[in-house]
Amino acid sequence: MRSPTRIAFAATLLAAAAASHGQTDPLDLQSAPTPQETVAESPLRLFVEAGAGRIDQRFPDDERTGRRLSVDLRYNRRLSDELRFSFSDRLDHASPTLFGQEDTVNTLREAYLSWQPEGSSATLDFGRINLRQGAAFGYNPTDYFRTGGLRAVTTADPVALRQIRQGAAMVKGSLLWTNGGATLALSPKLRTVPDSGSFAVDLGATNSRDRALLSVQTRTSEKFSAQGSLFLEQGSAPNLGLSSTALLGEALVAHADLAVGKKHRLRDQILNTPAAGKRTVQAALGLTYTLPNALALTLEFEHNGAGLEADDWTAVLNQGPLAYQRFVALTQPHQELGARNAWLVYVSQKSLGLKQLDLTAFLRTNTDDRSRLGWLELRYHWPQFDAVLQWQRASGKAHSEFGALPYRQLVQLLGVVYF
Amino acid sequence: MPELLQPRRRFLFGMMIATHWVAPPATAAPDAQALLAASDAIRNPSQPFKATVTLTEFERGVQVNATTLVSQARTLESGGQFVSLLRFVQPARDAGKVMLKNGADLWFYDPSTKASVRISPQQRLIGQASNGDVVTVNFARDYTATLAAEEMVQDGERRNRRAHKLQLTAASEDATYGAIELWIDEANAAPLKARFFADSGRLLKTAYYRRFQNQLGAERPTETVIIDGLQPQSVTIVRLTDYTQRNTPAAWFQRDYLPRFSAE
Numbered sequence: 262m263r264s265p266t267r268i269a270f271a272a273t274l275l276a277a278a279a280a281s282h283g284q285t286d287p288l289d290l291q292s293a294p295t296p297q298e299t300v301a302e303s304p305l306r307l308f309v310e311a312g313a314g315r316i317d318q319r320f321p322d323d324e325r326t327g328r329r330l331s332v333d334l335r336y337n338r339r340l341s342d343e344l345r346f347s348f349s350d351r352l353d354h355a356s357p358t359l360f361g362q363e364d365t366v367n368t369l370r371e372a373y374l375s376w377q378p379e380g381s382s383a384t385l386d387f388g389r390i391n392l393r394q395g396a397a398f399g400y401n402p403t404d405y406f407r408t409g410g411l412r413a414v415t416t417a418d419p420v421a422l423r424q425i426r427q428g429a430a431m432v433k434g435s436l437l438w439t440n441g442g443a444t445l446a447l448s449p450k451l452r453t454v455p456d457s458g459s460f461a462v463d464l465g466a467t468n469s470r471d472r473a474l475l476s477v478q479t480r481t482s483e484k485f486s487a488q489g490s491l492f493l494e495q496g497s498a499p500n501l502g503l504s505s506t507a508l509l510g511e512a513l514v515a516h517a518d519l520a521v522g523k524k525h526r527l528r529d530q531i532l533n534t535p536a537a538g539k540r541t542v543q544a545a546l547g548l549t550y551t552l553p554n555a556l557a558l559t560l561e562f563e564h565n566g567a568g569l570e571a572d573d574w575t576a577v578l579n580q581g582p583l584a585y586q587r588f589v590a591l592t593q594p595h596q597e598l599g600a601r602n603a604w605l606v607y608v609s610q611k612s613l614g615l616k617q618l619d620l621t622a623f624l625r626t627n628t629d630d631r632s633r634l635g636w637l638e639l640r641y642h643w644p645q646f647d648a649v650l651q652w653q654r655a656s657g658k659a660h661s662e663f664g665a666l667p668y669r670q671l672v673q674l675l676g677v678v679y680f
Numbered sequence: 681m682p683e684l685l686q687p688r689r690r691f692l693f694g695m696m697i698a699t700h701w702v703a704p705p706a707t708a709a710p711d712a713q714a715l716l717a718a719s720d721a722i723r724n725p726s727q728p729f730k731a732t733v734t735l736t737e738f739e740r741g742v743q744v745n746a747t748t749l750v751s752q753a754r755t756l757e758s759g760g761q762f763v764s765l766l767r768f769v770q771p772a773r774d775a776g777k778v779m780l781k782n783g784a785d786l787w788f789y790d791p792s793t794k795a796s797v798r799i800s801p802q803q804r805l806i807g808q809a810s811n812g813d814v815v816t817v818n819f820a821r822d823y824t825a826t827l828a829a830e831e832m833v834q835d836g837e838r839r840n841r842r843a844h845k846l847q848l849t850a851a852s853e854d855a856t857y858g859a860i861e862l863w864i865d866e867a868n869a870a871p872l873k874a875r876f877f878a879d880s881g882r883l884l885k886t887a888y889y890r891r892f893q894n895q896l897g898a899e900r901p902t903e904t905v906i907i908d909g910l911q912p913q914s915v916t917i918v919r920l921t922d923y924t925q926r927n928t929p930a931a932w933f934q935r936d937y938l939p940r941f942s943a944e
Binding site for chain 2: 294396437
């Protein structure tokens with residue numbers, strides 16, 4: 262007996278032959294089979310990503326080859342009608358590395374139990390959880406649990422970086438009602454300092470202080486929704502957050518994230534200048550417009566009241582590479598905006614000329630020092646394999662955010678296999 | 681057709697009107713809106729339901745993509761809005777992604793980034809999820825129908841059928857399309873063929889409904905052939921299987937439930 266796959270393949274060949282003679286009638290086409298195994302979803306999602314490319318680096322000023330291998334695993338299983346277990350882990354091996362980082366880094370992103378009484382809209386989660394808040398693309402000031410999330414930075418794309426960050430250990434309760442809901446998360450202090458060891462669980466990065474978050478979300482109409490947050494952190498004043506989205510037209514969506522609380526200026530932290538925290542506004546405001554040809558264009562303004570202004574960059578970078586490393590350590594693992602003000606243009610397009618070809622690109626501009634970071638990705642899909650071309654370029658004067666990045670330009674080819 | 685005589689008020693109402701029209705008094709004019717409601721009731725179960733959706737995409741007759749989704753849908757008691765949650769099962773790279781449609785409240789959730797992103801109707805129209813609208817959305821709520829003609833039309837099985845041609849114009853902001861031409865079977869109000877137009881009048885897609893089977897108490901089309909309006913060689917076949925009754929709570933059809941639905 263012939264397998265459905267063989268029959269489908271034969272049908273495809275016949276269809277292709279007919280197509281080549283211009284004879285294809287849409288009503289002759291047959292649906293792909295829906296085998297039972299596709300409906301009974303696998304609890305395991307696994308992909309392996311391998312790539313190599315050329316790096317044009319600034320310090321020293323030469324070119325070298327970069328390589329990376331990543332294994333990304335997610336496992337989600339229902340233990341009973343009311344209990345579910347989620348596990349998520351990623352292993353990255355990269356060369357070269359920066360600032361003495363390990364070349365092999367494992368990130369235990371999530372491991373938690375989830376309890377939801379049958380048919381209920383209340384849930385209780387316990388374990389390491391990646392709790393994500395905010396609507397913005399590049400900078401989410403209301404995404405409070407992003408602190409210490411990134412152990413390995415394998416891309417410049419701020420959206421893709423969220424795929425690899427680790428969560429914080431917490432107890433989280435949620436309750437939903439029609440057109441709204443509330444979430445309370447309690448995350449205790451478990452360790453004091455981060456652990457950069459290759460296979461460290463690294464609770465010191467995500468749970469170095471007692472923290473609590475209460476957020477309430479509401480949907481006032483089909484076109485507007487908002488989320489208000491109160492975030493408490495040991496040793497800091499309360500922080501208030503507001504995140505909202507609105508549909509402004511058939512093709513236009515707006516988003517706004519706003520956080521207000523006392524913060525220490527980044528310059529003072531880098532230079533170890535004693536100074537009291539000041540009330541600080543952090544915000545991201547954006548618009549996404551979709552063209553009829555499927556191109557989605559997002560323009561986002563980002564503001565960090567504690568970030569570095571043009572003069573601050575000069576003061577920091579005049580201190581030498583150690584000050585720059587400290588800047589990186591204070592911003593990169595937390596997806597914090599280093600600049601006082603920045604613009605992000607983010608573009609994505611499905612089926613760019615070819616059905617299976619996708620484009621993603623962004624340009625980030627520091628408005629204070631005029632430095633820029635550009636990034637572009639072309640991704641071609643096969644059923645279980647992606648071929649990816651990535652290009653990245655950082656430009657600006659020497660004493661600027663992106664002008665001081667160790668890599669001037671990066672071009673790499675990646676292959677991704679999905680299991 | 682005894683399977684059509686279900687004890688569900690809305691469905692029965694639609695069918696009573698349709699049956700009435702099949703054998704009308706000589707002078708009676710058919711109620712186009714009631715015919716449309718009857719046709720909706722054939723495409724969509726009136727009770728909350730779950731189904732598996734397989735989307736097979738073809739370019740010039742050659743299969744280029746196959747996507748499997750699990751759909752949960754219901755009509756909200758307040759306002760009568762037809763809402764749906766779509767979760768991607770295959771391909772592997774998209775597994776766990778979720779699309780929510782609650783009128784103009786459209787959200788996309790990606791479990792890898794944990795991000796719920798509001799999307800515009802235009803953005804949704806571009807993706808494959810919009811083909812789900814052709815199959816499972818209720819038209820009577822968002823469109824005003826008028827009877828344009830009575831004519832013979834070829835259905836998805838290539839049989840010539842006597843049909844009412846309804847002209848649908850958008851009557852609410854939730855309407856995805858500017859206008860729709862819908863042919864429904866004179867005998868039983870089953871949908872046979874539809875043409876979907878943008879506000880500009882551009883033909884977006886043509887759909888043929890076929891492979892009628894008994895699902896959740898009625899003969900429903902389990903396959904829809906969708907032909908792209910601009911590129912007729914781009915064809916998508918939407919197949920619905922595994923219909924089951926599933927009373928998904930109304931509170932779950934919102935942004936904050938998407939991570940939970942993604943993990944189901």
